[in-house]
Amino acid sequence: MSLPLSRRHVLSLLAGGVASAALTRFAFADDLGLGQMEMKEGYDSIASPLDATVSSSPLLSPGTIEATQRALAKYQEIAGRGGWPQVSGNERLQLGDRNEDVVSLRRRLVASGDLAPSLGGSPVFDSYLDGAVKRFQARHGIETSGVVGDTSRAALAIPIDVRVKQLQINIVRLREMGNLGSRYIMMNIPATEVEAVSSGVVEQRHNTVIGKPDRPSPILSTLVQNVNFNPFWTVPLSIIKKDLIPLMQKDPTYLAEHHIRIYNPQGQEIQASQIDWNTDEATHMRFTQDPGFDNSLGQVRINIANQYGVYMHDTPEKSVFGSEYHFDSSGCARVQDVRDLCAWILQGTEYTRDRIDEVIRSGARITATPVAKVPVFWTYVTAWATPEGLVQFRDDVYNKDGYANLAVVSVDDAG
Numbered sequence: 001m002s003l004p005l006s007r008r009h010v011l012s013l014l015a016g017g018v019a020s021a022a023l024t025r026f027a028f029a030d031d032l033g034l035g036q037m038e039m040k041e042g043y044d045s046i047a048s049p050l051d052a053t054v055s056s057s058p059l060l061s062p063g064t065i066e067a068t069q070r071a072l073a074k075y076q077e078i079a080g081r082g083g084w085p086q087v088s089g090n091e092r093l094q095l096g097d098r099n100e101d102v103v104s105l106r107r108r109l110v111a112s113g114d115l116a117p118s119l120g121g122s123p124v125f126d127s128y129l130d131g132a133v134k135r136f137q138a139r140h141g142i143e144t145s146g147v148v149g150d151t152s153r154a155a156l157a158i159p160i161d162v163r164v165k166q167l168q169i170n171i172v173r174l175r176e177m178g179n180l181g182s183r184y185i186m187m188n189i190p191a192t193e194v195e196a197v198s199s200g201v202v203e204q205r206h207n208t209v210i211g212k213p214d215r216p217s218p219i220l221s222t223l224v225q226n227v228n229f230n231p232f233w234t235v236p237l238s239i240i241k242k243d244l245i246p247l248m249q250k251d252p253t254y255l256a257e258h259h260i261r262i263y264n265p266q267g268q269e270i271q272a273s274q275i276d277w278n279t280d281e282a283t284h285m286r287f288t289q290d291p292g293f294d295n296s297l298g299q300v301r302i303n304i305a306n307q308y309g310v311y312m313h314d315t316p317e318k319s320v321f322g323s324e325y326h327f328d329s330s331g332c333a334r335v336q337d338v339r340d341l342c343a344w345i346l347q348g349t350e351y352t353r354d355r356i357d358e359v360i361r362s363g364a365r366i367t368a369t370p371v372a373k374v375p376v377f378w379t380y381v382t383a384w385a386t387p388e389g390l391v392q393f394r395d396d397v398y399n400k401d402g403y404a405n406l407a408v409v410s411v412d413d414a415g
Contacts, residue, residue, distance in 0.1 A: 055202075055386035055387065055388055055390070056201055056202050057200075057201075057202065057386055057387045057388075058186065058195055058197045058200065058201075058202050059174075059186060059188055059191075059195060059379075059381060059384060060174065060177045060180055060186055060377065060379065061200060061387075063387035064174060064384055064385070064386065064387065065171065065174045065175060066387070067384075067385035067386055067387050067388075067389065068167060068170065068171050068174060068383070068384050068385045069171060070385065070389075071167060071384075071385035071389075071391045072164065072167040072168060072171065074113075074391075075160060075163055075164050075167060075391075076164055078111065078112070078160055079160045079161055079164055083111075083159060083160035083161070084107075084108050084111035084112055084160055085104060085107050085108055085111065086104070086108070086156075086157060087101065087104045087105050087108050087148070087153060087156050087157070088100065088101050088104040089101035089104075090153070092147060092148060092149045092415070093105055093125055093147070093148040094125060094146065094147045094148065094415075095125055095126075095127070095129075095130045095146060096124075096125060097124075097125040098123050098124045098125070099123060100123060102122070102123050102124065102125045102129070103121065103122070103123050105125075105129070105133075105148060105156075106119065106120045106121065106122065106129060106132075107120050108156055109129070109132045109133070109136060112136070114132045114133075114135050114136045114139075115128070115129065115132035119132075130146040131146075133146050133147075133148055133152070133415075134146050136152070136155075136156070137152060137415065139390060139391060139392050139393065140152075140155045140392075140393050140394070141190075141191060141392075141393070141394045141395070142155060142324075142415065143324050143415065145415045146415070147415035148415055149415035150415075151415055152415045155393070158406065162403050162406065163383070163393065165401075165403070166382060166383040166393065166396075166401055166403070166406065167383045167391075169382075169383070169401055169402075170381050170382060170383040170384055173379070173380065173381055174381065174384065177377065177379065180197075180375060180377060181375055182198065182199055182200075183197065183198045183199070183374060183375075184197055184374060184375040184376065184377060185197070185224070185341075185345075185374055185375070185376045185377070186376075186377045186379065187208060187210070187217075187312075187333060187376075187377070187378045187379070188379055188380070188381050188394075189210055189211075189216075189217050189219070189378060189379065189380050189397075189398070190380060190381065190382045190394035190395060190396065190397055190398075191381070191392075191394050192207060192208045192209065192210055192326035192327070193205060193206065193207060193208060194206040194207075194208050194312070194333070194335055194341065196341060196344045196345075203344065204340060204341060204344055206335050206336050206337055206338070206340075206341055207321050207326065207335075207336040208312075208326065208333045208334060208335050208336070209315070209320050209321065209326045209327070209328050209329050209333070209334040210326065210327060210329055210331075210332075210333050210334075211327065211329050211330065211331040211332075212327055212328060212329065212330070213327060213397055213398060213399075215238070215242075215329070215330045215331050216331065216398050217310065217329070217331050217332070217333060217378060218306070218308045218310065218331065218378065219378055219379060219380050220304075220306050220308065220310075220376075220377070220378045221375070221376070221377050221378075222304045222305045222306050222375075222376050223304065223305055223373040223374065223375055223376060224302060224303070224304055224345055224370055224373055224374040224376055225303045225304065225305055225369075225373065226303050226367050226368060226369045226370070227300065227301070227302050227303070227342050227345060227346060227351075227367070227368045227369075227370075228300070228301040228303065228365070228366075228367050229299065229300060229356070229359045229360055229364070229365070229366045229367075229368065230291040230292075230299055230359070230360060230363055230364060230365050230366070231291060231295070231297050231299075231300070231301045231313075231365065232288050232289065232290065232291055232295075232365070233288065233289040233295055233296050233297045233301075234286065234287070234288050235260070235286075235287035235288070235289070236309055236330070237283060238330065238331075239330055240282055240283055240285075240287060241280075241283060242330075243330075244260075244282065244287060245277060245280075245282050245283075248272065248275075248277045248282070249277050249278065252272060252273075252277075255272050255287070256272065258289065258294065258296075259289055259290040259292065259294065259295075260287050260288065260289045260290075261287070261288050261289075261290070262274075262275070262285050262286070262287055263285060263286040263287075263288065264284075264285055264286075265284060265285075270285070291363065291365060292363075294316045295316065296315070296316070297313040297314060297315075298313060298314025298315045298316050298334075298338070299314050299360045300313060300314040300338050300339060300342055300360070301313045301314070302335075302338070302341070302342065302345065304376050308331065309331075310331045310332045310333070311332055311333075312332065312333045312334075312335050312338070312341075313332060313333070313334060313335065313338065314334070314335070314338045314339075315334040318336075320334065321334075321336040327397050333378075339353065339356050339357065339360075340353065342356055342368075343356055345370050345374055346368055346370055346371075347370075347371070348370075348371040349368060349369075349370065349371060351368045380398070380400055381394075382394045382395070382396050382400075382401055382406065
């Protein structure tokens, strides 16, 4: 299965061009008196500001269920009025543009509540529309560039009846979770985000990189067993088959360069040259990567009890969190700023945040156990609303909602 390439391009490559174009073309606003309009109408009257897209309420909570039910009623009402219009054209739209496609974009965002009705007719892409686009992007897990490219157009084009069905499906998922307890960790796979929750409040949020569509992260409920600092990595059989053998066929030095040792069934260390890489001989061996900064687990592994052999961990490749596409692992979850999460898990032990840094700097292989085992939930929710009233949607990367146009769209354009 080929890996979707949506949202992979770093938006910073576009930022300079977008900004300079905006400065040049925004003069069009003066022709239509938009400067005066912006003086008269405050942004608070348009929609919630962008920072309101972040909620302190956990995804899996009674408040979320109630808010999602209200959102469903709202979207059914929109559908009853005929839904929302399509955005015309297929070109990128951004600050300073002036054409009829901008008018259709405004009308679409008015219909979904991202832009005030009084601002629905201008052909100029002004700062109000930029704010509305960013709000829409934040609600759909799209990089908030303000640029309407292929990714944003694909999200804008999803019909209202599909969104209604998506909300209905996910209300069932939210209800099925039940009472999670007072302190837990929750990862929403489609949102590629981890929440650390205590007494109904999200105390930490972390971006994650999770399983590829052909190596999906599982839905599970389990407990944190312990935390390994400076861990070895024992390569799973699936990765030996899918990754290590092909890599060694291409580059016989790969294992040595990545400090991966090979042990035969008798536990004796052997050399890569002793294996016939054109057969399945390697699948009978154990492969272990030495601890260190370049270890595939990074410098931390959070062990969770499960039948799938997955866990949460650090990564030496921090740049993956800067990519817009976060479905790139073999099933485990790479967690950004994972040391903060470890300190949260280990509250009440000697392993404070500073102590964790000291242990990692020392290189010592240490296993730390939490005072009480923390519940962990990996769930799959693609549509929900926050108690603050913001309706959120995410790509159905693993195709569990049953609609082809909710899956990741392959694009090569930011936004």
